Structures are given as structure tokens and as C-alpha cells.
Amino acid sequence: MSSPRTDPPTLEAERFLESAERELLDRSIETQQAEWVYATYITPETEALAARANARLIAATVAIAKRAVPLATPDLPGPLARRLRLLRLVLPLVAPSDADEAKELTRIVAALQGAYGRARYRPAGRPDPLPLEELEQILKISRDPAQLADVWTGWHAIGAPMRRDFARYVELGNRGAREVGFPDMGAMWRSKYDMAPDAFAREVDRLWEQVRPFYLSLHTYVRRRLREEYGESVVPRRGPIPAHLLGNMWAQDWVALLPRLAPAGSAPAFDLTALLGQRTTDPVEVVRYAERFFSSLGFDPLPASFWERSMFARPADRDVVCHASAWDLDFVDDLRIKMCIDIDAEDFRVIHHELGHCYYQRAYNHQPFVFRDSAHDGFHEAIGDAIALSVTPEYLVRIGLLDRAPGPEGDLGLLLERALEKVAFLPFGLLIDQWRWKVFAEEIRPEEFNRSWWEMRRRYQGVAPPAPRGEEAFDPGAKYHIPANVPYMRYFLAHILQFQFHRGLVRGAGGDGPLHRRSIYGERAAGERLRQMLSMGMSRPWPEALRALTGEDRMDAGALLEYFAPLRAWLDEQNDGEELGW
Ligand code: X8Z
Numbered sequence: 001m002s003s004p005r006t007d008p009p010t011l012e013a014e015r016f017l018e019s020a021e022r023e024l025l026d027r028s029i030e031t032q033q034a035e036w037v038y039a040t041y042i043t044p045e046t047e048a049l050a051a052r053a054n055a056r057l058i059a060a061t062v063a064i065a066k067r068a069v070p071l072a073t074p075d076l077p078g079p080l081a082r083r084l085r086l087l088r089l090v091l092p093l094v095a096p097s098d099a100d101e102a103k104e105l106t107r108i109v110a111a112l113q114g115a116y117g118r119a120r121y122r123p124a125g126r127p128d129p130l131p132l133e134e135l136e137q138i139l140k141i142s143r144d145p146a147q148l149a150d151v152w153t154g155w156h157a158i159g160a161p162m163r164r165d166f167a168r169y170v171e172l173g174n175r176g177a178r179e180v181g182f183p184d185m186g187a188m189w190r191s192k193y194d195m196a197p198d199a200f201a202r203e204v205d206r207l208w209e210q211v212r213p214f215y216l217s218l219h220t221y222v223r224r225r226l227r228e229e230y231g232e233s234v235v236p237r238r239g240p241i242p243a244h245l246l247g248n249m250w251a252q253d254w255v256a257l258l259p260r261l262a263p264a265g266s267a268p269a270f271d272l273t274a275l276l277g278q279r280t281t282d283p284v285e286v287v288r289y290a291e292r293f294f295s296s297l298g299f300d301p302l303p304a305s306f307w308e309r310s311m312f313a314r315p316a317d318r319d320v321v322c323h324a325s326a327w328d329l330d331f332v333d334d335l336r337i338k339m340c341i342d343i344d345a346e347d348f349r350v351i352h353h354e355l356g357h358c359y360y361q362r363a364y365n366h367q368p369f370v371f372r373d374s375a376h377d378g379f380h381e382a383i384g385d386a387i388a389l390s391v392t393p394e395y396l397v398r399i400g401l402l403d404r405a406p407g408p409e410g411d412l413g414l415l416l417e418r419a420l421e422k423v424a425f426l427p428f429g430l431l432i433d434q435w436r437w438k439v440f441a442e443e444i445r446p447e448e449f450n451r452s453w454w455e456m457r458r459r460y461q462g463v464a465p466p467a468p469r470g471e472e473a474f475d476p477g478a479k480y481h482i483p484a485n486v487p488y489m490r491y492f493l494a495h496i497l498q499f500q501f502h503r504g505l506v507r508g509a510g511g512d513g514p515l516h517r518r519s520i521y522g523e524r525a526a527g528e529r530l531r532q533m534l535s536m537g538m539s540r541p542w543p544e545a546l547r548a549l550t551g552e553d554r555m556d557a558g559a560l561l562e563y564f565a566p567l568r569a570w571l572d573e574q575n576d577g578e579e580l581g582w
């Protein structure tokens with residue numbers, strides 16, 4: 001058999017990619033190792049090591065991306081052209097080629113991470129400064145507006161010292177992005193979605209318009225209930241909701257309010273936090289539940305090294321970055337999570353979220369290096385969440401956590417809980433990068449960072465700070481992903497996609513009933529379809545991956561709306577006579 005003739009440009013591109021990807025893999029492993037040590041042991045030395053490794057990786061990536069440009073001839077086979085194109089998009093940060101500026105930028109990025117990880121606040125009347133998780137607990141439980149405002153304001157003070165560094169990061173990051181051919185860093189982030197950056201921005205607006213009326217309805221109901229509790233002098237009849245009263249530091253998830261919002265008779269008939277607490281005090285055992293879910297779908301168990309090397313709890317003796325994350329240190333099988341686990345319903349979901357990342361990472365580990373990523377970043381964030389949608393009462397009964405599943409009379413409570421988590425999140429998920437895109441495009445200048453931030457939080461979320469915030473504050477810095485330089489639109493997309501994935505996966509699986517009562521636990525065929533999609537990695541445009549799982553090739557909030565339909569009808573009734581919006 002004669003092999004087809006490979007023409008010289010193709011051969012050249014193949015050779016180049018092989019060596020470029022080998023170099024990027026080596027550099028990326030080195031960077032992951034330094035980042036892992038830094039995030040689990042914050043010291044000036046580990047900060048410097050992480051910054052240096054990052055600088056080397058960025059310099060190598062930029063050099064490679066520039067060398068790739070002349071090789072991308074029009075007649076290259078599709079997959080090769082795609083790999084060449086993706087080379088300049090593998091990193092969320094590109095430094096300028098000037099060595100001093102590159103060093104400065106990577107130093108700033110590491111320092112911002114460290115500042116966030118080390119941050120503490122001592123609430124009024126307490127002896128010691130508390131880390132974020134403990135402040136979050138107070139926000140969940142307290143109903144004293146003065147205490148809530150104190151904790152909220154104390155944590156937000158961590159942003160102010162980041163302002164100068166953040167402004168410089170924008171300047172240098174943009175300079176880097178321009179050197180590899182993007183108008184600015186925001187346009188670079190928007191270019192990773194297999195469509196023109198502008199078309200992507202419109203796509204996001206379209207999805208928001210699909211869900212906005214539902215959000216308004218939830219907002220109106222919650223505002224009325226909070227007004228009844230705190231009085232009209234604290235919660236206005238018409239205006240935005242004070243952000244410190246929503247049970248979460250960023251008002252991005254309102255689940256903590258559930259016990260106060262669920263009307264009698266519709267509260268969930270069980271309390272997952274209590275059920276877990278009765279079973280175990282060991283975070284590892286809680287992670288095992290999530291692993292067993294994936295095993296039931298036919299995925300191999302996690303490697304022994306996962307259990308040996310992950311960080312499951314906040315160490316007593318050192319500063320760490322507690323914000324949950326999933327890692328694959330060798331881009332093959334050295335999977336880990338890093339998380340300060342509380343044994344409660346919220347972290348039960350977050351554990352499924354993180355393991356979704358791990359199983360994705362392992363599923364695409366055979367791909368060429370630049371394809372070892374999700375179809376788009378919203379896919380990565382949606383997998384574990386889609387699995388957690390299968391944590392239904394019936395599933396909890398099957399795994400022995402719950403004795404008896406409530407009947408349909410429990411549905412409103414269950415749906416309200418999910419909506420307080422997922423629907424409340426949507427405008428927040430959207431606005432973080434709406435704000436950053438404008439910052440990167442220099443439509444928002446440093447002297448209006450905070451004003452514009454609160455203008456957007458009001459416009460999209462309908463929330464307001466406990467007291468006016470001026471430009472001496474820098475409130476975006478109090479949200480992890482901003483100092484950590486993690487793009488955020490992925491979470492907005494994931495909150496829409498996870499319902500679309502769930503609907504796609506349950507179709508053809510056993511059982512019937514409404515979407516919110518369906519589970520794919522133990523469904524091997526669904527698992528196989530999921531595994532096939534995951535193993536594609538980034539090798540194909542994301543609409544193909546979406547089609548493989550759902551048969552649809554457009555992102556669509558229809559599944560989310562279908563899932564919540566009974567709750568929406570109920571909320572609309574509850575809101576009768578209330579004015580919507582702010
Ligand atoms: O950051 C995360 C994950 C890690 S990728 C825990 N999430 C966003 C957040 O916490 O702000 C998940 C939901 C949104």
C-alpha cells in the first residue's frame with residue numbers, strides 16, 4: 001500500500017507542532033508544579049518560584065505562537081491548522097516580549113494571588129482574624145444587618161491594596177496580547193470560542209435575554225421576603241437588594257436563604273448537610289461519593305496518587321489558596337483537587353464540580369497537547385455540575401443516604417433551592433467579564449474601576465453595597481478570579497450548559513418524570529456518550545462536541561427553563577402585586 005504523499009508545508013507544520021507541543025508540555029508541567037506548591041504553601045519563595053516558572057512558560061509560548069504564523073498556509077489539513085491557531089490561545093495571559101516587563105507582569109500576577117490567599121479579617125468583637133471560609137459562614141447564618149455589613153465590608157477591604165497592581169497588569173497584559181495579534185486581552189479571551197469575538201459577545205447577550213425574565217422573578221420574590229424580615233428601611237420595596245443580606249460574600253449564590261424563603265409545606269423533606277454530618281467527619285469519604293457516581297457511569301476510579309496528593313482541608317500551619325480547583329500536574333494522570341472541604345450540601349456539589357474537571361482532563365489526555373482542553377471553557381465548568389444535577393432524592397435513597405424520597409409535594413422546595421444556587425448566579429457570572437472586557441478595552445479607566453463595578457452589579461444583579469463605595473476601594477479584587485486572572489464567562493456558560501447536558505444525558509436513559517427528578521446514576525449508555533464527548537477534548541469546534549452529547553449544536557437556555565418550569569409558575573403567582581425590577 002502506498003502512503004499518500006505529504007506535501008512539504010504539511011510536513012513542516014507537523015514537525016514544528018511536534019517539537020512545539022513537546023516544549024510547551026515540559027514548560028507547563030514545570031509551571032504546574034511551581035503553582036501547586038505555591039497555592040498549597042504560600043511563602044515569598046514559592047511566590048517567586050511560581051512567577052519565574054510562569055514567565056518561562058509565557059516566553060516559550062509567545063515565541064512558539066510567533067513562529068507558527070508563517071506556517072499556517074491556507075491548504076493545511078484542518079486539524080493541523082486548528083493546532084497552529086490554538087497555540088496563541090493556550091494561556092489566559094501573554095506577557096510583552098520586553099524581559100523586564102514580562103518579569104514585572106508575572107510577578108504582579110503571583111503577588112495578587114498570594115494577597116488573596118493570605119487575606120483575613122477580624123470581625124468586630126472577635127479575638128482573631130478569620131479566613132474567608134469562616135467569614136462566609138457568618139454571612140450564611142447571621143441575620144443581624146450590622147454584623148453582616150461588618151463582615152462584608154471587612155472582607156472587601158482586601159481589594160484596595162490590589163488596585164495599582166491590577167491597573168498595571170491590565171496595561172502589561174494588553175501589551176502582550178497585542179504582540180500576538182489581538183486588540184486587547186478581552187478580545188483574546190473571547191477568541192477561544194470558534195467564532196468571531198464580537199459574535200461571541202452577542203451569543204452571551206442572547207443567552208442572558210433568554211433567562212433574564214426568570215431571574216427578575218426570583219429577585220422580586222426574594223426581595224419581598226427579605227423586606228418582610230428586615231423591614232422596608234433595610235430592604236427597599238423597589239430598589240436593588242443590599243448585597244450583604246443574600247447569604248454569600250458576592251451575592252452570587254443565595255442558597256443560604258432557603259430555610260427563610262421556602263413556604264410551609266414545600267420545604268425539601270431532607271437536609272443533605274445533616275445527612276452527611278451523620279455519616280462522616282472525613283472529607284475523603286465525601287469525595288468518595290462523587291467518585292462512585294462517575295464509576296457508576298463506567299469511568300475508571302481515580303488513581304491512588306489522587307488520594308495521596310490532593311489537598312482536602314485547610315492545613316493548620318500555613319497559608320494556602322483555599323478556593324477550590326482541579327489539577328492535572330503531568331497532563332496525563334497526576335490528577336488532584338485542592339479544596340478546604342466543609343462537610344455540607346454546598347461542598348458536596350463543589351466536589352462533584354471539581355471531579356468533573358478531573359475526569360475531563362483524564363479523558364482527553366491522549367490528544368495532542370493543545371487539544372488537551374475542553375471544547376470551550378464553559379464545558380469544563382459544566383460537567384461536574386451536570387452530574388450533580390443527578391443528585392436527586394431518589395439517588396440519595398439508592399446510595400443509602402436517605403431513607404425515603406419525598407413525593408412531588410417536595411418539588412417546589414427542591415427547585416427553589418436549586419434556583420437560589422443556579423439562577424441567582426446567572427447575572428453575576430455574566431457581569432464579571434462584561435466588566436473586565438471593558439477594562440481591557442480601556443473603556444473603563446482605573447479612576448472609575450469601582451464606580452463601574454457597582455454600576456454593573458446593580459444593572460445585572462440588582463444588588464447594592466451596604467454603604468456607598470468610592471474609588472478608594474477596589475471591590476473586584478475581593479473576588480478570587482480577578483486577582484487570580486481566571487476568565488469568568490465560562491461559569492455563566494456552564495450554568496446554562498449544565499442543564500442542556502443534563503437533558504441530553506437523561507434522554508434515552510431509564511426512568512421518566514420531570515427533568516429535575518431524573519438521574520443518570522448507573523446509566524452506562526449515558527456514561528459512554530459522556531466519555532466520548534470528553535475524550536474529544538478541544539480537537540473539534542465546540543458545536544460538534546455539544547451535538548455528540550445532546551444532538552443540538554447551539555447553546556440554549558431552554559433546558560434550564562424547562563427544568564425550573566414549575567417553580568417559575570409558582571414564583572409568578574407569588575409576585576402578584578409586586579413591582580418587578582429595580
Ligand atoms: O470557581 C469556581 C469553582 C472552581 S473552577 C469552585 N466556581 C465559580 C466561583 O466559585 O465563583 C464554581 C461556580 C462559580
Ligand code: ZN
Pocket residue numbers: 353354357380381
Ligand atoms: Zn471549575
